[in-house]
Amino acid sequence: MHYTWQQNVKQWRPRVNRMTNVTLARMYVVNPMDRDRFHLRLLLLNRRGPQSFQDIRTVDGVVHGTYTAAAIALGLLEDDLAWRNCLDESALVDTPRQLRYLFVTILVFCLPADPLALYERNEANLMEDFNRRLQDVDRARAACLAAIEDLLRGHGKSPAVDYGLPLADPLLLEPLQDDNALFREIDAAARWAQQVENLNAEQRTVYDRVMAAVEDPVEVTRTFFVDGPGGTGKTTLYGCLIWSLRQLRREVLSVAYTGIAASLMDGGMTVHSTFGLPFGTLTEDSTSTITMQSARAQRIRNAALIVWDEAPMSPGLQLTLVDRLLKDVMVSNLPFGGKTMLFAGDFRQILPVIRRGTRAEIVMSSIKNNHLWNVMERFDLVQNMRAGNDADFASWLLQLGNGQLPAVDGVPDTVEIPQEMVCDVADLIDFVYPQQMSLANVEEFARRVVVCPTNEECRGVNADVLERFDGNSETYQAVDTAEVDAADEVANFPTEFLNTLVPDGLPPFHLELKVGCIVMLLRNLDPRRRLCNGTRLVVTELRRHNFKARILGGDPRDDDIVLPKIPLRSIGEDDLPIPLKRIQFPVRLSFAMTINKSQGQTFDRVGLLLTTPPFTHGQLYVAFSRVRNAQSVKVGMYADDSGRFVTKNIVYREVL
Numbered sequence: 054m055h056y057t058w059q060q061n062v063k064q065w066r067p068r069v070n071r072m073t074n075v076t077l078a079r080m081y082v083v084n085p086m087d088r089d090r091f092h093l094r095l096l097l098l099n100r101r102g103p104q105s106f107q108d109i110r111t112v113d114g115v116v117h118g119t120y121t122a123a124a125i126a127l128g129l130l131e132d133d134l135a136w137r138n139c140l141d142e143s144a145l146v147d148t149p150r151q152l153r154y155l156f157v158t159i160l161v162f163c164l165p166a167d168p169l170a171l172y173e174r175n176e177a178n179l180m181e182d183f184n185r186r187l188q189d190v191d192r193a194r195a196a197c198l199a200a201i202e203d204l205l206r207g208h209g210k211s212p213a214v215d216y217g218l219p220l221a222d223p224l225l226l227e228p229l230q231d232d233n234a235l236f237r238e239i240d241a242a243a244r245w246a247q248q249v250e251n252l253n254a255e256q257r258t259v260y261d262r263v264m265a266a267v268e269d270p271v272e273v274t275r276t277f278f279v280d281g282p283g284g285t286g287k288t289t290l291y292g293c294l295i296w297s298l299r300q301l302r303r304e305v306l307s308v309a310y311t312g313i314a315a316s317l318m319d320g321g322m323t324v325h326s327t328f329g330l331p332f333g334t335l336t337e338d339s340t341s342t343i344t345m346q347s348a349r350a351q352r353i354r355n356a357a358l359i360v361w362d363e364a365p366m367s368p369g370l371q372l373t374l375v376d377r378l379l380k381d382v383m384v385s386n387l388p389f390g391g392k393t394m395l396f397a398g399d400f401r402q403i404l405p406v407i408r409r410g411t412r413a414e415i416v417m418s419s420i421k422n423n424h425l426w427n428v429m430e431r432f433d434l435v436q437n438m439r440a441g442n443d444a445d446f447a448s449w450l451l452q453l454g455n456g457q458l459p460a461v462d463g464v465p466d467t468v469e470i471p472q473e474m475v476c477d478v479a480d481l482i483d484f485v486y487p488q489q490m491s492l493a494n495v496e497e498f499a500r501r502v503v504v505c506p507t508n509e510e511c512r513g514v515n516a517d518v519l520e521r522f523d524g525n526s527e528t529y530q531a532v533d534t535a536e537v538d539a540a541d542e543v544a545n546f547p548t549e550f551l552n553t554l555v556p557d558g559l560p561p562f563h564l565e566l567k568v569g570c571i572v573m574l575l576r577n578l579d580p581r582r583r584l585c586n587g588t589r590l591v592v593t594e595l596r597r598h599n600f601k602a603r604i605l606g607g608d609p610r611d612d613d614i615v616l617p618k619i620p621l622r623s624i625g626e627d628d629l630p631i632p633l634k635r636i637q638f639p640v641r642l643s644f645a646m647t648i649n650k651s652q653g654q655t656f657d658r659v660g661l662l663l664t665t666p667p668f669t670h671g672q673l674y675v676a677f678s679r680v681r682n683a684q685s686v687k688v689g690m691y692a693d694d695s696g697r698f699v700t701k702n703i704v705y706r707e708v709l
């Protein structure tokens with residue numbers, strides 16, 4: 054019963070509904086993925102006095118077939134023209150498999166208004182290879198839908214529930230043999246069997262301990278931490294564990310804090326996506342989106358081991374939330390629900406990133422200050438296994454990382470860079486890159502990079518190196534929108550102002566590319582295919598609505614990737630005056646990258662630009678440890694008044 058205030062008699066009276074006997078008091082929230090109902094809700098919120106469902110779908114006298122079409126006609130939804138153009142362009146020249154990847158990328162990241170219409174428009178091209186092979190349209194359609202379903206499942210999505218796409222008819226499906234995958238599996242099995250044999254004594258101790266814990270149902274200590282500087286064989290160790298357990302038909306989950314580290318692990322996924330953690334700053338009250346009955350919860354239940362790489366980068370709170378989730382999923386009060394957990398990493402490297410965080414805040418957020426640290430059995434790997442490493446350099450690096458090199462003139466956090474490692478700032482790019490660059494000589498510079506403390510310096514280097522490429526460039530412009538509800542607030546931020554913003558996690562408004570240039574992905578598009586935030590790609594073809602690229606150092610048998618523009622949002626930690634949505638290719642030039650981004654990657658040659666000094670724990674160590682020997686790195690910096698090359702080496706000894 055609803056009441057209204059009667060001013061004249063100063064009384065509350067039951068409300069009289071003059072229209073009907075039914076009162077629509079409140080509308081249910083509808084998941085945007087439930088498209089039809091979501092768009093009906095959108096129309097109900099924006100249309101006044103419709104008399105029937107048909108009426109709701111009628112715009113300017115035209116009765117639309119779907120609520121989606123009516124919402125587009127009313128301008129309530131962006132239409133899918135950009136994605137149609139992007140798919141049309143790819144369909145003309147790319148393989149059906151590339152087109153299916155592109156279609157799935159658009160579904161997952163661009164949230165088109167009408168996925169079914171996009172599918173139907175492109176169906177013939179999407180299934181063309183199956184049709185050729187099977188010579189039967191119905192079976193080809195079923196195979197194509199199953200392939201799309203498989204790709205979507207990798208993103209935790211369902212074609213029917215999330216996008217309203219038809220499902221493959223199981224009666225028409227036949228097992229498809231992927232010869233490539235089969236050969237790769239045989240290759241991998243031979244390689245890993247050999248690796249397990251070759252583990253050194255330190256690695257073997259951890260391997261045996263973890264395998265024993267997995268096998269022993271009553272073992273109490275099931276949480277392990279492996280600490281080891283770069284090159285001591287951590288990745289090899291958990292590769293062996295993952296492979297051995299899979300041989301025993303046991304499931305393993307491999308996760309890492311960053312997408313790029315996840316992509317280097319077999320089947321690796323980010324911590325966020327595996328455990329359904331929210332993005333942005335976590336709090337004690339943050340919760341996982343994983344429900345107990347879901348397939349993701351079941352995957353966790355089935356896992357015999359969870360390997361967590363680059364753990365020192367994870368905020369301690371992440372461990373608390375995952376511990377809570379695993380206790381619920383496993384219905385157990387043991388740490389991490391009694392799962393066997395193997396954490397690994399190097400505390401000399403970069404710690405959790407807290408924007409403008411103080412030393413105390415950063416240290417407090419480290420996993421070392423989480424109560425779960427105390428339940429971990431700890432192992433140290435010290436033997437450097439990286440072939441070609443020079444022993445003097447490895448020992449200098451370790452002293453640098455441990456903060457054991459002498460401070461200059463007693464000034465804390467300073468270090469002198471050996472003269473032979475320094476070059477003139479103006480010559481640094483020449484040390485790394487050839488004068489003439491193109492797709493033809495990409496192998497010459499693919500495993501080289503310039504690293505800098507901040508993005509600002511990277512932008513300058515990137516623009517300079519692009520000049521070294523032959524051929525014309527293409528400049529792609531973004532579509533920028535301020536994400537605010539109030540119309541008058543939007544007016545305070547004109548488009549030309551939004552276009553000038555260069556937040557860290559977003560591509561530039563003007564993206565200038567040339568064939569052969571190196572770009573970095575800015576989103577985790579598909580860790581299963583090593584397409585992660587931080588993956589470097591070489592551009593192989595530029596088009597109007599998409600571009601083609603391949604992963605640097607990727608498997609040559611892999612197809613090139615076709616990338617669409619996608620809507621990207623600022624993450625709220627960019628110091629922007631307003632939340633920004635930018636529709637642009639999710640890449641930026643990557644001849645230079647920040648030291649933080651380079652963590653976890655190995656290069657043949659690195660130019661370290663130190664015109665501004667490193668500013669947080671571990672940065673200098675991370676920058677130098679990207680290469681295997683002293684000859685492969687040069688530092689571009691200026692001498693001080695006494696001719697010495699002095700910079701900052703910030704080491705928080707309390708976390709080592």
Ligand SMILES: Nc1ncnc2c1ncn2[C@@H]1O[C@H](COP(=O)(O)OP(=O)(O)OP(=O)(O)O)[C@@H](O)[C@H]1O
Pocket residue numbers: 251252253256281282283284285286287288289290438439440653
């Ligand atoms: N037991 C071993 N015998 C021979 N080579 C090994 C062994 N363990 C590791 N390696 C080799 O040493 C190199 C470094 O190993 P790995 O990548 O596993 O180290 P990491 O600790 O993960 O390094 P990073 O932290 O820099 O990624 C690799 O080339 C690897 O093949």
